[in-house]
Every structure is written in C-alpha cells, then in structure tokens.
Amino acid sequence: MTAPDSEALSSMGQWQQILTAPPVWRVKVQAASWTSAALALRDQGGRLLGLWGEAGHENAFFYIHALGLGSTGYVWITLTVQSGEGQFPSLADIFPAASRMERALYDLTGIRATGNADTRPWLRHQCWPAGIFPLREGQLDGRSFGVDGDADYPFQLIDSVDVHQIPVGPVHAGTIEPGHFRFSCIGEQILRLEERLGYTHKGVERLFQDRDVFAGARLAGRISGDTTVGYAWAYSMAVESIARCEIPPRAAALRAVCLERERMANHLGDLAALGNDAGFAFCQSQFLFIRESLLRENQEIFGHRYLMDCIIPGGVAFDLNSAQIAAIQRNSESWQRTVQRLDLLLQEHSGLRDRLVGTGKIVPPRAAALGMAGLAGRASGQAWDLRVQFPHTPYQNLDVSIQLSQEGDVAARWQLRFREFYESLRLQTRLLMELPEGAVSTTIPESIPDGEGLGIVEAWRGEVFVALSVENARIKRCHPHDPSWTLWPVLEEAVLNDIVADFPLINKSFNLSYSGHDL
Amino acid sequence: MYRILKEIWRLGIPGKKIIPAKGQGPFRRSAAIRHVDAGSCNACELEIQALSGPHYGLEQVGLNLTASPRHADLLMVTGPVSRHMATALQDTFSAMPNPKKVVAIGDCACTGGIFAGSYAVVGAVEKVLPVAGQCPGCPPTPEAIRQTLVQVARQTRS
Ligand code: SF4
Numbered sequence: 001m002t003a004p005d006s007e008a009l010s011s012m013g014q015w016q017q018i019l020t021a022p023p024v025w026r027v028k029v030q031a032a033s034w035t036s037a038a039l040a041l042r043d044q045g046g047r048l049l050g051l052w053g054e055a056g057h058e059n060a061f062f063y064i065h066a067l068g069l070g071s072t073g074y075v076w077i078t079l080t081v082q083s084g085e086g087q088f089p090s091l092a093d094i095f096p097a098a099s100r101m102e103r104a105l106y107d108l109t110g111i112r113a114t115g116n117a118d119t120r121p122w123l124r125h126q127c128w129p130a131g132i133f134p135l136r137e138g139q140l141d142g143r144s145f146g147v148d149g150d151a152d153y154p155f156q157l158i159d160s161v162d163v164h165q166i167p168v169g170p171v172h173a174g175t176i177e178p179g180h181f182r183f184s185c186i187g188e189q190i191l192r193l194e195e196r197l198g199y200t201h202k203g204v205e206r207l208f209q210d211r212d213v214f215a216g217a218r219l220a221g222r223i224s225g226d227t228t229v230g231y232a233w234a235y236s237m238a239v240e241s242i243a244r245c246e247i248p249p250r251a252a253a254l255r256a257v258c259l260e261r262e263r264m265a266n267h268l269g270d271l272a273a274l275g276n277d278a279g280f281a282f283c284q285s286q287f288l289f290i291r292e293s294l295l296r297e298n299q300e301i302f303g304h305r306y307l308m309d310c311i312i313p314g315g316v317a318f319d320l321n322s323a324q325i326a327a328i329q330r331n332s333e334s335w336q337r338t339v340q341r342l343d344l345l346l347q348e349h350s351g352l353r354d355r356l357v358g359t360g361k362i363v364p365p366r367a368a369a370l371g372m373a374g375l376a377g378r379a380s381g382q383a384w385d386l387r388v389q390f391p392h393t394p395y396q397n398l399d400v401s402i403q404l405s406q407e408g409d410v411a412a413r414w415q416l417r418f419r420e421f422y423e424s425l426r427l428q429t430r431l432l433m434e435l436p437e438g439a440v441s442t443t444i445p446e447s448i449p450d451g452e453g454l455g456i457v458e459a460w461r462g463e464v465f466v467a468l469s470v471e472n473a474r475i476k477r478c479h480p481h482d483p484s485w486t487l488w489p490v491l492e493e494a495v496l497n498d499i500v501a502d503f504p505l506i507n508k509s510f511n512l513s514y515s516g517h518d519l
Numbered sequence: 520m521y522r523i524l525k526e527i528w529r530l531g532i533p534g535k536k537i538i539p540a541k542g543q544g545p546f547r548r549s550a551a552i553r554h555v556d557a558g559s560c561n562a563c564e565l566e567i568q569a570l571s572g573p574h575y576g577l578e579q580v581g582l583n584l585t586a587s588p589r590h591a592d593l594l595m596v597t598g599p600v601s602r603h604m605a606t607a608l609q610d611t612f613s614a615m616p617n618p619k620k621v622v623a624i625g626d627c628a629c630t631g632g633i634f635a636g637s638y639a640v641v642g643a644v645e646k647v648l649p650v651a652g653q654c655p656g657c658p659p660t661p662e663a664i665r666q667t668l669v670q671v672a673r674q675t676r677s
Contacts, residue, residue: 225562
C-alpha cells in the first residue's frame with residue numbers, strides 16, 4: 001500500500017510510507033489541502049496527535065507538521081509556508097487540542113495560525129522578548145536572556161463580584177512539577193479553571209539540534225523522567241526508521257519488558273498518590289512499598305531504577321540471564337497477589353469510594369470530541385491503544401487486551417490502573433517466557449543517511465511520538481510529543497461541577513506531564 | 520477495618536531502624552523541608568516521593584516535607600533552574616524564615632546537567648541561591664538524598 005486507505009486522503013499528494021509497524025504515511029500538501037486533510041481525518045473518527053513547526057534554511061521558509069491518526073494508521077502531513085506569508089490555517093476549530101500547540105508553534109518559530117482567536121503566548125513567558133523565536137536560525141546568537149517572572153498573563157476571568165479567584169502555583173504544596181492553575185469559584189464550587197504552563201521549558205528541541213543521534217538518545221530519555229522508556233523507545237524507533245535497520249527480536253522483547261515495567265511503576269505510584277490525596281495513608285504506604293520493590297529490582301537487574309539509558313538506538317544496553325528472569329517471574333507472582341488483595345479491600349472501602357466515584361467526570365462523547373486517548377481516554381470509553389490497534393514488534397503476538405471503562409470519573413481512572421497493572425504483569429511474564437535468543441542490539445552506522453523518521457509507542461500515559469530529521473549525521477530537527485498536550489485542556493473541563501478540595505485528586509488521576517509538555 | 524490492620528501488620532517496618540544522632544546546629548534534631556522543582560525532568564521528584572515511602576523513614580531522622588516555605592528550614596531544589604522558574608525559586612527562598620539552607624538535588628541542580636547551555640535555563644542552583652549541600656546523580660537515589668539532607672541539617676554553621 002502506498003497511501004492511507006481513504007479516498008479523501010489518498011488524493012492529496014504523493015504519499016510515502018515511512019514506517020510499517022505501526023503504519024505511518026507521510027505527505028507534503030498545499031495550503032488548500034491542509035484544512036481538508038484535517039477534516040477528512042476527523043470525519044473518519046480520527047484524532048490529531050501533534051502539531052509542530054520547523055524553520056527551513058536561513059528562515060526562508062517553514063514547515064508546519066501535523067501528525068494525525070486515521071482509520072488505517074498514522075498520517076504525517078507537512079505544509080510549507082514561505083517566510084513572506086508567515087501564517088497557516090488554524091486547525092483549532094476541527095481539533096480543539098490544536099489551539100495550544102499552535103500558540104507554542106508561534107512562540108518557537110514565529111508562524112501564526114490564522115483563525116485561532118487565542119494569540120496569547122503559551123510556552124514563552126517573559127525571559128525572552130516577543131519577536132525572538134528560539135527555533136529560527138541565528139536568533140539566539142550572542143543574546144542572553146533574563147529571568148523575569150510571568151507577571152501579567154491575561155487570564156480569562158469571570159467578571160462578577162460574587163466570583164473569587166484562587167491562584168495556585170507554580171510552586172505547589174506537594175512534591176510535583178511546577179505549573180499555574182487559576183480557579184474562579186463561587187464558594188467551594190469551581191466555575192472555571194485555567195492552566196498556565198511553560199514553567200519547565202528547557203529548550204529541549206533546540207538542545208537536540210546538531211547532536212549526533214547517539215547523544216540525542218540520552219536527552220530523549222530525560223524529556224519526561226516518568227516516561228524515560230517511552231521516549232527512548234520512540235526516539236530509537238525514529239533513528240532506526242532513518243537508518244532502515246531492524247532490531248533483533250530479543251531487543252524488541254526486552255524493550256517491551258521495560259515499557260511494561262515503566263507502566264507498572266507509574267500506575268503503582270499514582271495509586272499511592274491518589275490514596276494520599278484522599279487522606280488515606282494506608283493506601284499510600286502499601287503501594288509505595290510495592291513500587292519501591294519494583295524500582296529496586298530495576299536497579300539490580302536492569303542497572304537503573306527508572307530504566308534510563310536502557311534503550312539505545314539499535315537495541316537495548318543490557319541483557320538478562322536465566323537466573324535474573326527467574327527472579328523477576330517469582331517477584332511478579334507475589335506482586336500480583338498483593339495488589340489483587342489491596343484492590344479488593346479498597347473496592348469495599350466506602351470512605352475512599354465516596355471521594356472517587358463521580359468526581360472529575362468526562363463522559364465518552366465529550367472525550368471523543370476532545371480527542372482523548374491513552375489511559376485517561378480509555379477510562380472515558382475511548383478505545384485507543386496502539387499496542388492493540390497497530391501493534392509493532394513484539395506486540396503483534398501478545399494479544400494485548402485493552403482495558404476500558406465508560407464512567408470517565410476518578411474511580412474509573414483508578415480502577416483502570418489496577419487492570420492495566422495486571423495486564424502488564426501478564427505481558428511481562430509472557431515476554432520473558434518466550435524471550436527469543438540472540439543479540440540484544442545491532443549497529444547503527446555512524447554515517448547515518450540523511451532523512452526523516454518517526455517513532456511512536458503506547459507509553460503509560462498514552463501515545464508518545466518523536467519526529468526526527470537528520471542531516472550530515474547530525475540532528476536537524478527533533479520534536480518529541482507527549483499525550484499531555486491533548487489531555488491538559490481536558491483537565492480544565494473535568495473539574496467543573498466539583499469543589500476546589502477535589503482538584504488534587506482529579507489532577508492526580510490524570511497525572512499529566514509538565515516537563516514533557518513544556519519541553 | 521480488620522483487613523486493613525492485617526495488611527499493615529503484614530507490611531511491618533520495611534526500612535532499617537534508624538537511631539537519630541544527637542542534634543547540633545541551628546536545626547537541632549529536626550528540619551522542615553520545602554521542595555521546589557526548578558525545571559526538572561520529574562525523575563528527581565519521583566525519588567523524593569519514594570523518600571516518603573515506608574522504606575526510608577524520613578521522619579525517623581527528624582526530617583519532614585512541608586507545604587509552605589514559611590515553615591521550612593531547608594529548601595530542596597531539583598532541575599537546571601529554567602528561566603521561567605527562577606523568580607518563583609527566589610521568591611520561595613525569600614519567604615523562608617532564617618536560619619535557612621539550600622540543597623541542590625540531582626545533576627541538573629548541581630551543574631545544569633544535560634540541559635546546561637540551553638537558552639532557557641540558568642544552570643546550577645548556585646547561580647541563583649547560596650547552596651549548602653549538593654547531591655549529584657541522575658536521579659540520585661532516595662538513600663543519597665536522605666544522607667545529604669541529614670548532613671546539611673546537622674551542619675553546625677548556618
Ligand atoms: S538530574 Fe537527571 S533525573 Fe534529575 S532532573 Fe536532571 S535529568 Fe532529570
């Protein structure tokens with residue numbers, strides 16, 4: 001097949017398949033087809049995953065990239081904008097999640113999405129002036145930036161004497177990442193929540209540029225520390241798609257073991273934190289205990305508590321022997337029993353249920369309209385799981401069972417974490433039982449050919465992708481993308497009809513990334 | 520309730536029993552800690568969260584995490600001080616009563632780490648605040664973080 005299986009899309013231009021599993025097609029379109037491509041995607045029930053920009057040689061032209069998901073796979077659509085035009089049609093009316101991505105795209109490359117009424121900065125605060133676009137060529141030379149705070153961001157407030165505002169952050173009460181939340185309330189009731197992010201912006205996309213692809217892997221593993229495996233895998237997949245090399249089957253299986261372990265560790269951590277936010281210390285210490293055993297096993301067997309730098313372009317950086325496999329299998333049996341016991345016990349705890357059930361609800365039709373996916377999407381009836389729909393090696397043979405709920409409240413996201421934990425344990429057991437023999441990595445040539453590649457995996461929050469372009473064996477552009485981009489705006493809606501005191505619980509039930517979003 | 524108690528019994532005390540040393544210095548035997556994420560990748564936070572788990576007995580050594588800088592003796596900073604967080608970090612420090620100390624946790628906070636040199640970060644915490652202790656690592660283990668905290672809390676000079 002040379003084009004995605006949809007008439008509206010296939011007539012759009014010259015399609016090229018850049019990845020087979022999962023299937024990713026690439027096309028360059030004219031401005032006229034840009035919007036109709038997005039409409040065609042939406043009409044077949046698809047989603048927008050990401051939108052990002054790239055400055056061409058000497059800023060003479062710009063590429064606007066979008067990655068979407070249609071019925072037969074992923075489509076990567078690129079629009080070329082001449083610097084004289086300086087704008088492209090906004091997709092925010094078709095996919096609401098596009099709005100913030102377009103604002104960020106403007107902050108970094110200076111190309112405006114026309115039709116998006118919201119022109120406030122998003123990733124830019126005040127440390128670099130308007131009119132400087134860090135991803136354009138030559139914009140940073142010889143400049144040094146300040147540290148001014150983000151003092152006068154125009155929040156959209158409700159103008160009424162009865163309504164009061166609660167500003168929260170960027171420094172939060174607990175040990176979590178920084179961001180600002182602005183609540184408008186009547187009494188305890190939340191009328192509006194507006195997020196202000198960008199506090200952890202570290203210029204990651206710029207840091208990638210001019211590194212070689214091997215140095216890039218280390219950085220990819222530090223985009224979001226809780227998803228280090230997800231990013232390292234997506235990044236490596238992108239490198240491998242450019243180098244046109246296949247990793248050995250053993251390496252693929254070991255990568256999946258890492259990915260499932262990352263999912264389990266995060267789910268356990270979230271269950272602990274949710275218990276804590278519900279004022280239930282018992283729950284917190286029980287889950288932190290199991291999580292700590294998992295992290296210690298990671299350190300002992302894989303060499304790093306969070307599995308950082310375990311996945312490298314070409315394969316993995318570790319191997320397992322049979323004694324280690326036996327130890328992992330033994331422990332996972334005992335975790336299964338312990339977590340199941342806690343699961344049952346907590347299902348019957350009326351105090352906890354009272355806090356979780358019906359709180360922070362997003363009903364399935366709203367979830368579909370907002371383009372939700374990942375764990376939070378599945379809790380609201382959105383049946384997207386890359387490991388199920390478009391499985392890549394080694395997931396084709398594992399029959400991953402998708403975990404779904406229609407309730408869309410905190411309780412659903414809580415319960416799904418248990419079910420996904422059991423499923424990940426099952427997958428790990430099976431992967432280790434059927435672990436292929438052979439090498440754990442293949443060599444990526446130092447002189448990797450020029451080209452563009454993409455990697456995408458179902459990490460614990462949802463689909464993480466990395467779009468990469470390489471020139472003269474150096475990274476020309478790398479855009480990592482977190483599912484949090486789509487889910488952050490959903491949180492603003494999920495808290496409506498709840499009270500301020502429930503916010504920590506709702507926020508934690510999504511547990512979105514700041515660092516992966518702010519880049 | 521009975522089953523919950525039974526589970527607590529099963530878990531027991533997983534960490535090593537820690538005997539608190541005699542208190543010296545301005546904080547004596549206990550110090551309250553405020554944490555600020557100044558642009559970390561979040562893995563350093565995961566380790567700090569792990570520190571509140573049953574293996575590490577943070578409170579046994581006289582340390583506790585506090586929600587307000589007004590109650591804090593130590594400021595624990597992670598991340599390469601992103602420019603967007605620098606002001607909030609300084610404000611948090613100013614809000615703390617004297618005597619107070621700053622601890623840099625993780626390679627990023629100690630040197631800027633992998634993000635050093637980016638247009639969007641200031642770099643090591645030292646460049647913004649006086650630092651009394653450093654705990655390198657990417658991320659450092661909870662054990663190492665605890666040791667650094669205890670050591671700084673017991674320094675005699677403020
Ligand atoms: S030191 Fe490592 S783990 Fe900690 S914030 Fe920096 S990159 Fe992340």
